Amino acid sequence: MYVAVKGGEAAIDNAHRLLAHARRGDPAVPEISPEQIGGQLKLAADRVMAEGSLYDRDLAALAIKQARGDLVEAIFLVRAYRTTLPRFGYSEPVDTAAMAVERRISATYKDLPGGQVLGPTFDYTHRLIDFLLAAGAAPPEPAEAAAGEGEPMARVTDLLDGEDLIEREVAPDGDTPVGDLTREPLDFPAERDLRLQALARGDEGFLLALGYSTQRGYGRTHPFVGEVRYGEVAVEFVPEELGFAVPLGTIDVTECQMINQFKGSAEVPPQFTRGYGLVFGQSERKAMAMSLVDRALRARDFGEEVTAPAQDEEFVLAHCDNVQATGFVEHLKLPHYVDFQAELDLVRRMRTEYAARRGEASEMKEAAE
Amino acid sequence: MSAAMRDDLPSPGATAGKETDAYNFAYLDEQTKRMIRRAILKAIAIPGYQVPFASREMPMPYGWGTGGVQVTAAVLGPEDVLKVIDQGSDDTTNAVSIRRFFAKTAGVETTTKTRAATVIQTRHRIPEEPLRDGQILVYQVPIPEPLRFLEPRETETRKLHALADYGLMHVKLYEDIARHGHIATTYAYPVEVAGRYVMDPSPTPKFDNPKMDMCAALQLFGAGREKRIYAVPPHTRVRSLDFEDHPFRIQTFKQPCALCGAEGVYLDEVVLDDRGGRMFVCSDTDFCEERRAAGHQGMMVDPGASDPSPEGEGGSRRKARDGWGEARHAARAGKRAAPSDGLRPPPPPYGGGSSDLPSDTAAEKREVVAKDKAGETR
Numbered sequence: 001m002y003v004a005v006k007g008g009e010a011a012i013d014n015a016h017r018l019l020a021h022a023r024r025g026d027p028a029v030p031e032i033s034p035e036q037i038g039g040q041l042k043l044a045a046d047r048v049m050a051e052g053s054l055y056d057r058d059l060a061a062l063a064i065k066q067a068r069g070d071l072v073e074a075i076f077l078v079r080a081y082r083t084t085l086p087r088f089g090y091s092e093p094v095d096t097a098a099m100a101v102e103r104r105i106s107a108t109y110k111d112l113p114g115g116q117v118l119g120p121t122f123d124y125t126h127r128l129i130d131f132l133l134a135a136g137a138a139p140p141e142p143a144e145a146a147a148g149e150g151e152p153m154a155r156v157t158d159l160l161d162g163e164d165l166i167e168r169e170v171a172p173d174g175d176t177p178v179g180d181l182t183r184e185p186l187d188f189p190a191e192r193d194l195r196l197q198a199l200a201r202g203d204e205g206f207l208l209a210l211g212y213s214t215q216r217g218y219g220r221t222h223p224f225v226g227e228v229r230y231g232e233v234a235v236e237f238v239p240e241e242l243g244f245a246v247p248l249g250t251i252d253v254t255e256c257q258m259i260n261q262f263k264g265s266a267e268v269p270p271q272f273t274r275g276y277g278l279v280f281g282q283s284e285r286k287a288m289a290m291s292l293v294d295r296a297l298r299a300r301d302f303g304e305e306v307t308a309p310a311q312d313e314e315f316v317l318a319h320c321d322n323v324q325a326t327g328f329v330e331h332l333k334l335p336h337y338v339d340f341q342a343e344l345d346l347v348r349r350m351r352t353e354y355a356a357r358r359g360e361a362s363e364m365k366e367a368a369e
Numbered sequence: 370m371s372a373a374m375r376d377d378l379p380s381p382g383a384t385a386g387k388e389t390d391a392y393n394f395a396y397l398d399e400q401t402k403r404m405i406r407r408a409i410l411k412a413i414a415i416p417g418y419q420v421p422f423a424s425r426e427m428p429m430p431y432g433w434g435t436g437g438v439q440v441t442a443a444v445l446g447p448e449d450v451l452k453v454i455d456q457g458s459d460d461t462t463n464a465v466s467i468r469r470f471f472a473k474t475a476g477v478e479t480t481t482k483t484r485a486a487t488v489i490q491t492r493h494r495i496p497e498e499p500l501r502d503g504q505i506l507v508y509q510v511p512i513p514e515p516l517r518f519l520e521p522r523e524t525e526t527r528k529l530h531a532l533a534d535y536g537l538m539h540v541k542l543y544e545d546i547a548r549h550g551h552i553a554t555t556y557a558y559p560v561e562v563a564g565r566y567v568m569d570p571s572p573t574p575k576f577d578n579p580k581m582d583m584c585a586a587l588q589l590f591g592a593g594r595e596k597r598i599y600a601v602p603p604h605t606r607v608r609s610l611d612f613e614d615h616p617f618r619i620q621t622f623k624q625p626c627a628l629c630g631a632e633g634v635y636l637d638e639v640v641l642d643d644r645g646g647r648m649f650v651c652s653d654t655d656f657c658e659e660r661r662a663a664g665h666q667g668m669m670v671d672p673g674a675s676d677p678s679p680e681g682e683g684g685s686r687r688k689a690r691d692g693w694g695e696a697r698h699a700a701r702a703g704k705r706a707a708p709s710d711g712l713r714p715p716p717p718p719y720g721g722g723s724s725d726l727p728s729d730t731a732a733e734k735r736e737v738v739a740k741d742k743a744g745e746t747r
Contacts, residue, residue: 008462009469079426084392185421185596188524314522324594327431328511334433334463338456338493338652341638342555342574342620 023068034061046252046281047071051322052078053182053201054085055251055280072203076323083182090178092236092245093171096255096278097155100232103282106156107225108259114153119230120282156227157257157274166259166272188314195297195317196290200278202320204286210310211292219296219308222261223275230254230282254279258291265303273302395442395475401425405443405598409589412600417562418530419513424596434467434492435593437509441490444505444589445471450478452486457494457635457652464492481655493556495577497634497656500586502603508571510592513599515559515569535567538610546615555620561608562601570607576619576635581607626651627669629660 024031038045038061048060052075060078067073103119106112160166172178179194186194199207214221232252236245258275262268275295277287296310309315319325393399401423408422427435445451451471455464459481467490468479480486483496490507500506512518516526519537529537538559545553558575562568570578571590581588581601588601601607611617625632627648634656636649648669651657 008460009465012462012465076426076430080428083426084396084398086398182425183423185423187421188522314524318523323426324431327433327435328594329432330430331432331511334492335456335461336493337637338574338635339556339572341636341652344638345620346555 023066032065034058034065037061037064043282044069044071046283047204047286048074048078050280050283050286051075051201051203052082053280054078054082072322072326076326079323087183089237089240090180091248092238094233094235094251094253096229096233096253097153097158098233099153099229099253099255100250101153101229102231104153104227104229104231105225106227108156108227109159112156112159114151153229155229155257157259160226160259160272164271167262167274169274186317188317189300190313190317192294192298192301195313196276196278196294198317198320199290199293202290203322203325204283204289206320206322206325207289207293208285210296210316211289213308214292214296214310219299219306219311221258221275221292221295223292223295224259225288226257226259226274228254228256228284228287230284252281254282254284254287256284256287256291258288258295260295262302273298392474394447395445395471395477396428397425397439397442402443405439408598409440409443409600412589412598413587413602415566416601416605417560417566417568417599419597419599421596422598424593427593429466429470431594432511433463434490434509436591436595436598437490437492437507437593438467438470438591439593440507440589440591440598441471441488442475444507445475445477445488447475447477449487450480450485451475452480452483452489452655453491454489454494454496454653454655455492457496457637458654460654482659483653483655493572493574494635494652495573495580497631497651497653498659499580500584502585504586506584506586506588508573508588508590510569510571510590510595510597513569513590513592513595513597515557515567530566533565535610538567542610542612546612551615552611552617558617559610561610563605564608567610568599568601568607574620574635575609575617578607578609578617579619583607622649624649625667626657626660627667629657629665630667631657631660631665 038057041061041064042057044064045057045060048063048071049055049057052060052063054060056078059081060074063074063077063081064071066077101114101117101119103121104114104117106116157166157169161168179191179197181194181197186198190198213219215223230252232250234250235248237248238245254277256275256277258277260273260275262271262273264270273295275291275293275298277290277294279287279290293310293316296308297313297316299306299311300313304311306312395402397405405422408420412418412420424436424439427438429435429438441451451468452459453464453468453471455461458464459468471477472479483489483498483500487503488505488507489496489500490509492509495506514523514526516529516535516537519541520526520529529535542552542554545551554575556574557569557572558578560568560570560578560581568590570581583604583606584601585603587603590597590599590601592598609617620635621633622636626634626636628650631651635652637652639648639650640646641648650667651660
């Protein structure tokens with residue numbers, strides 16, 4: 001009964017105890033450890049790191065365990081932890097051209113310097129349930145390349161850049177401050193730095209659907225995957241007292257460079273344009289969707305007509321955060337009886353008036369007859 | 370981040386009485402609090418104006434009071450006494466959760482007494498007891514923009530506020546009157562603050578709007594998900610929008626509170642059984658308890674009854690009494706519990722509901738339609 005919502009210090013405690021019990025599941029089955037989650041459900045931990053916008057695999061794995069596998073809940077836990085961390089400063093831009101590549105593919109060139117590297121991927125697997133996994137069979141040893149085979153892998157977009165066929169992406173000079181939407185409220189219209197930040201921590205499912213919608217004609221951008229790469233990049237930081245960059249460590253990222261058509265304008269000759277995606281961990285789906293949406297959101301920059309949701313900055317940025325979205329949707333569970341009381345009475349009176357009007361109408365009809 | 374770094378996280382602060390030292394006083398770090406205080410000061414300087422602020426993720430979900438919690442955290446000091454209400458009650462789960470949060474992270478004294486509190490965080494109600502100088506009322510706000518359901522774009526609504534162009538809102542109110550004969554908004558009824566900005570009072574019933582006008586307490590509004598703070602300074606004019614020939618009216622109730630007999634207060638409807646039995650009781654539980662402690666009695670309290678067993682009603686009725694808790698209320702008010710059996714059968718279901726003054730009657734129907742259209746969910 002609803003009134004039971006009132007009065008619940010003990011009820012809240014009991015609910016949380018029951019939750020802890022449900023989390024553990026059958027005690028006859030060994031308990032799962034965060035190490036197992038981080039190692040064997042790595043892509044889940046990657047998603048939690050990316051959308052929680054905190055690169056910490058151990059913490060993400062623990063959050064997944066605490067959230068009973070509910071990834072949006074785990075993302076929320078990580079975000080709420082992240083917000084309490086002190087801010088030391090901002091790293092130098094990471095150089096993805098210098099990535100220790102585990103996977104790199106291009107859909108625009110058959111072969112290119114550095115070659116196509118498939119790496120660990122679900123692509124080309126047949127999606128048949130592998131019952132051997134249930135039996136716990138050991139995987140075969142991975143194949144090894146001969147030493148010295150690696151060659152530098154320039155980014156595909158840099159190759160096009162040489163011919164001026166693609167828009168130049170001029171790095172802003174070091175003094176231009178980069179926005180930080182976790183420290184400043186998002187203001188519209190938002191520049192691309194803030195848009196990319198919002199997309200990088202945005203919900204994978206939401207961006208996937210929006211990116212997909214651009215492929216189906218809602219803000220079409222004629223995309224080609226110039227390149228998707230996944231691997232390890234170094235993060236460098238300039239401490240003020242030193243004045244030069246020192247390495248902090250490495251992080252795994254997935255980068256997608258989307259190449260899109262552009263007809264040109266009065267000032268600019270026809271050339272390709274770019275959409276960009278960068279995500280913590282390995283998530284090509286997210287990186288590709290992000291680059292599609294990034295390009296769609298640049299409609300304003302190219303003077304394209306804004307007609308579709310994916311091109312609408314306020315629509316996309318205001319709704320892509322799943323922590324915000326889940327909070328507000330689920331807040332409907334909270335009591336609303338003060339407001340509902342006002343509505344309840346209103347509906348009753350409307351019905352009374354409606355019945356009275358019907359009564360009058362039928363009387364008039366009888367009188368006319 | 371390394372484990373060692375995480376151990377460094379706890380920063381001291383005013384920790385007296387706190388249960389945990391793992392977080393700063395009142396959870397937020399001092400830099401964040403300073404940022405929020407700056408936003409609050411600006412909000413006070415421009416009454417009714419929505420000040421953007423860098424809202425943080427909080428350990429409770431967006432939409433569950435994160436804006437109010439951040440404002441409270443920023444204004445709270447170790448000497449403060451905190452009261453938290455949700456729907457008028459200190460006892461609803463979310464109010465309990467937020468009160469515990471501050472008891473844990475700030476170690477401040479908490480209370481259910483409106484009079485004893487220095488900071489009151491609220492969702493959807495203003496206490497019945499008039500607030501006094503020095504008190505701060507912190508509202509949790511879901512959608513701070515009063516024009517949002519008329520114009521979804523932030524870029525547009527900010528322009529409209531800048532130009533004080535509230536034509537859209539007046540047209541909406543006028544259309545209500547044209548269709549229904551009166552203005553059809555029952556809660557989150559728009560107000561004009563200090564003769565300038567039109568402001569959303571948060572989804573309080575319009576019954577509470579007059580309490581905001583010339584209120585002695587400082588009123589702060591926090592919207593975490595939407596990243597906005599706004600304020601009404603003490604003793605500031607707050608006018609509910611209306612027309613000369615259609616003045617603003619509040620809801621009135623046909624009967625007094627069934628427990629304390631109070632009139633002219635906002636009442637909750639409590640369903641007693643599945644046969645249309647209902648009772649109407651104060652939404653402000655503290656107000657109701659105080660009155661009963663002072664000896665006021667409503668028609669459903671019969672101190673003479675002695676048989677504690679239920680009267681053969683269904684289980685739901687029994688639960689309603691226990692859960693809603695006349696006994697518990699009385700006990701907390703420091704009074705011996707009246708037997709729960711003292712609840713009499715309720716009046717006819719439609720006799721006791723709230724009702725606006727006559728001219729305000731027909732139009733409320735528009736509200737439902739309008740809200741459905743706008744997809745409003747408060």
